[in-house]
Amino acid sequence: MSATEGRTLRPADAPAPRPRRVVSIRVIVTAAMLVLLSAAVVSVGTVQERNARRALTAEIQKRLLLEARNLALAAGGAFLNDFPELTLLPLVKELQEGRQELALAVVTDRDGVIEGHRDSRVLGTPYRAPENLRPAATTVVLAEGESLLENSELLVARAPVRHPNGSFMGRATVGIRRDYLATILARARRRQMIVTAVVLGLGLAAALVLLSVLLRPVGVLRAGLERIGRGDLDTPVALRDRTEFGMLADTVNAMAKRVKQAQHDLVEKERLTHEMDLARDIQSSLLPSSRIEMDDFVIQGSHRAAFEVGGDFYDVFRRDDGTVGLAVADVAGKGLAGCLVMSMLSAWLRAERDRHGSPSELLAALDERLGESLRRGSFVTMFYGILEPATGRLRFASAGHSPTMIYRAVGGTVERIESDGIPLGAIRGGAIRRTLIDRETLLGPGDLLVQYTDGINESFDPAGREQFGFERMETAIRGAAESGCLGVLDGLRHDLEAWQREGERLDDETILVAGRRAPAGRKADPETADVSALEDEDPAGWLKTARAIGDRLLIPADSGRLGEVRGWLGSRTRLHEIDGDGMNRLSTAIYEACANITEHGYGEDPTEVMEVWWCPSGDGGAGYFLVRDQGKPFTADNWVASDFEDPKVWRRGRGFGLDIIHRVMSQVLYRPGTPDGNLTLMRFEPAIADDPGAKSHA
Amino acid sequence: MPDLTIERITDPGGDVILRAAGILDAKSAPTLMSRARAVSGEGSHLILNLHGITFIASSGVGSLLALVEDFTEAGLEVHFTELSSAVRSVIRLLNLDKFLQIHATEAAAMEARRKAA
Numbered sequence: 001m002s003a004t005e006g007r008t009l010r011p012a013d014a015p016a017p018r019p020r021r022v023v024s025i026r027v028i029v030t031a032a033m034l035v036l037l038s039a040a041v042v043s044v045g046t047v048q049e050r051n052a053r054r055a056l057t058a059e060i061q062k063r064l065l066l067e068a069r070n071l072a073l074a075a076g077g078a079f080l081n082d083f084p085e086l087t088l089l090p091l092v093k094e095l096q097e098g099r100q101e102l103a104l105a106v107v108t109d110r111d112g113v114i115e116g117h118r119d120s121r122v123l124g125t126p127y128r129a130p131e132n133l134r135p136a137a138t139t140v141v142l143a144e145g146e147s148l149l150e151n152s153e154l155l156v157a158r159a160p161v162r163h164p165n166g167s168f169m170g171r172a173t174v175g176i177r178r179d180y181l182a183t184i185l186a187r188a189r190r191r192q193m194i195v196t197a198v199v200l201g202l203g204l205a206a207a208l209v210l211l212s213v214l215l216r217p218v219g220v221l222r223a224g225l226e227r228i229g230r231g232d233l234d235t236p237v238a239l240r241d242r243t244e245f246g247m248l249a250d251t252v253n254a255m256a257k258r259v260k261q262a263q264h265d266l267v268e269k270e271r272l273t274h275e276m277d278l279a280r281d282i283q284s285s286l287l288p289s290s291r292i293e294m295d296d297f298v299i300q301g302s303h304r305a306a307f308e309v310g311g312d313f314y315d316v317f318r319r320d321d322g323t324v325g326l327a328v329a330d331v332a333g334k335g336l337a338g339c340l341v342m343s344m345l346s347a348w349l350r351a352e353r354d355r356h357g358s359p360s361e362l363l364a365a366l367d368e369r370l371g372e373s374l375r376r377g378s379f380v381t382m383f384y385g386i387l388e389p390a391t392g393r394l395r396f397a398s399a400g401h402s403p404t405m406i407y408r409a410v411g412g413t414v415e416r417i418e419s420d421g422i423p424l425g426a427i428r429g430g431a432i433r434r435t436l437i438d439r440e441t442l443l444g445p446g447d448l449l450v451q452y453t454d455g456i457n458e459s460f461d462p463a464g465r466e467q468f469g470f471e472r473m474e475t476a477i478r479g480a481a482e483s484g485c486l487g488v489l490d491g492l493r494h495d496l497e498a499w500q501r502e503g504e505r506l507d508d509e510t511i512l513v514a515g516r517r518a519p520a521g522r523k524a525d526p527e528t529a530d531v532s533a534l535e536d537e538d539p540a541g542w543l544k545t546a547r548a549i550g551d552r553l554l555i556p557a558d559s560g561r562l563g564e565v566r567g568w569l570g571s572r573t574r575l576h577e578i579d580g581d582g583m584n585r586l587s588t589a590i591y592e593a594c595a596n597i598t599e600h601g602y603g604e605d606p607t608e609v610m611e612v613w614w615c616p617s618g619d620g621g622a623g624y625f626l627v628r629d630q631g632k633p634f635t636a637d638n639w640v641a642s643d644f645e646d647p648k649v650w651r652r653g654r655g656f657g658l659d660i661i662h663r664v665m666s667q668v669l670y671r672p673g674t675p676d677g678n679l680t681l682m683r684f685e686p687a688i689a690d691d692p693g694a695k696s697h698a
Numbered sequence: 699m700p701d702l703t704i705e706r707i708t709d710p711g712g713d714v715i716l717r718a719a720g721i722l723d724a725k726s727a728p729t730l731m732s733r734a735r736a737v738s739g740e741g742s743h744l745i746l747n748l749h750g751i752t753f754i755a756s757s758g759v760g761s762l763l764a765l766v767e768d769f770t771e772a773g774l775e776v777h778f779t780e781l782s783s784a785v786r787s788v789i790r791l792l793n794l795d796k797f798l799q800i801h802a803t804e805a806a807a808m809e810a811r812r813k814a815a
Contacts, residue, residue: 584787592756653764657756663791
């Protein structure tokens with residue numbers, strides 16, 4: 001087993017997920033109730049006990065004081081006798097008998113001698129009060145001479161013994177043990193605890209019963225959700241409950257219903273997407289994949305599908321008589337239906353194309369076939385032309401299709417020719433024959449035919465307010481016409497993309513361009529040509545100057561075709577003066593510049609095109625190369641020369657293209673994202689290419 | 699017809715000669731690398747004849763440097779012979795002729811190998 005295998009757990013080997021620990025709501029609520037109830041009972045009990053202790057203490061103080069007063073009153077009568085102790089002894093004994101809590105009962109005369117006590121032996125002796133007595137805190141109202149005292153063991157009440165005339169005769173003192181009070185309070189607390197325990201027990205039992213009743217729907221809900229989780233969306237959760245659980249069950253049932261609908265929608269969407277992919281494949285398979293070059297003519301089309309597959313169609317084919325058929329059509333209606341109509345149209349066009357020398361006759365034949373197949377309300381607009389490449393003669397007819405545009409090199413104007421015919425299949429019974437007209441024109445050197453579908457001129461800006469329109473199309477055609485067929489295709493697409501920016505493409509966009517090459521020849525004498533704009537680092541005038549004085553190569557972003565650069569360079573004016581090494585290096589440098597754009601700018605998309613301009617300047621093959629593309633802008637300004645003494649550079653094994661370019665060219669300027677596209681301007685001096693060291697010495 | 703063709707010969711000394719012809723660019727460089735690595739895998743030294751290369755791109759140059767590194771790391775040698783003008787001009791442009799073992803003929807390369815052995 002490899003290290004990787006050792007680290008990877010197969011699903012079958014993976015440990016089973018640990019079961020989730022479930023804590024019952026019943027337990028949580030019961031525990032919470034227990035804690036809350038206990039806290040409440042303890043709090044209330046504590047307050048109650050404090051109040052009870054206070055009330056009990058006041059009551060006992062009152063009773064004790066009353067005992068003292070009663071004893072003082074009885075002692076007042078006894079003091080009127082000669083032997084008061086004989087009267088007071090049984091009185092005090094009777095008072096304390098059976099009352100363990102009364103620790104003290106004593107009567108003293110005004111001198112503090114004991115006159116009344118249950119122990120006869122202490123009679124006649126001075127009274128010694130218990131130690132550490134201090135006034136007790138009390139709410140009881142005391143009369144004159146009365147006092148309530150306490151120490152750690154006793155609570156003592158004292159009342160004066162008075163003569164009937166009010167004079168002070170002595171003092172009655174009664175004391176009670178303080179632990180008596182504690183005993184009474186403990187008894188009360190025990191009772192309270194019993195009551196609390198009973199209340200708590202009853203509360204918990206009631207809570208459990210209530211929770212069991214209330215939580216019963218949870219089980220039903222859980223079973224229902226598990227059923228939904230297993231994919232059973234048809235069995236609803238049956239719960240008749242008036243609480244929130246009932247609402248929850250209704251919500252779950254509604255959710256299951258929506259999930260079922262969403263599932264259905266998703267399946268339907270996937271099916272439609274699959275159909276759309278299929279339709280798109282059919283559509284692209286019907287379109288020509290390469291350009292046609294015949295005599296002076298270059299013919300190429302471009303098609304970009306909308307998000308929803310449309311019904312655009314174009315075809316370019318050689319006819320049996322040596323002419324070239326050009327067809328552009330737009331099927332009303334999108335989706336699979338439009339695509340199927342397009343497929344039928346393509347097949348019928350192949351069947352009919354060599355039978356009719358007249359474009360309008362071919363369109364009428366297609367109308368007849370479509371009329372039998374199209375459902376009412378459906379139709380197809382179509383342009384069809386027959387081009388004689390040798391002469392440039394073009395005959396064409398249009399069945400309700402977008403205006404045909406023809407660029408005239410002489411004068412640099414664009415003719416816009418409106419359609420005369422009604423669309424194919426629009427009206428049954430051959431009515432179209434009365435509307436179709438064969439038109440004829442001659443495409444001269446540098447002239448271009450541009451036919452397209454309404455997805456081009458009706459393309460909206462991102463705000464959806466304005467269409468691209470015919471004027472912008474004509475401007476784009478005029479601006480790129482000197483670049484020929486591929487340049488116009490490229491220019492139109494570039495301007496259209498700039499117009500749409502990130503907006504959604506709502507319709508298919510199809511363009512077909514047939515361009516007749518302009519005669520080759522120098523536009524300006526290199527000896528006298530004004531190349532000052534190319535000496536400027538500002539790119540504003542580079543392309544204009546190149547168009548005025550330069551030779552151009554259009555080359556697709558296809559790494560397999562970049563080798564064409566060498567053949568083109570070898571046939572350029574003035575460059576043939578360069579020796580073998582110089583040409584090898586120049587070829588490689590231009591190849592590398594194009595290879596960078598192919599890889600980084602266009603992502604190896606062979607449908608994209610770049611321009612290489614050669615602008616001779618001065619003697620001996622010196623001049624400027626301008627490379628223009630519309631791909632993703634990139635700059636190599638931060639390039640650092642490779643250090644070939646570093647083994648890491650060798651191991652890298654790539655990234656030497658810029659080394660070659662910078663060693664061959666005396667100056668390299670990158671200007672990405674200009675209004676003319678991405679521009680790379682390179683100054684070539686054969687002396688530098690022959691001896692790169694001269695560059696650093698220069 | 700492929701952009702790059704490679705003919706393999708084993709010299710009497712046991713070294714392998716690869717004769718490459720065509721275009722050496724990003725598309726064809728992996729073919730050369732693959733054939734050369736087969737040689738280093740056998741533990742043989744390589745004599746690479748570039749007489750038939752009509753065009754070399756930077757990726758082609760890169761592949762030459764990378765395979766020299768591969769052979770050196772394996773304790774083996776790569777000798778280049780009969781560089782076409784297309785290859786020679788680019789190799790000299792990058793001053794790589796100082797770093798590569800370049801010989802005028804296969805015989806000179808074999809002689810250099812014999813002396814090294």
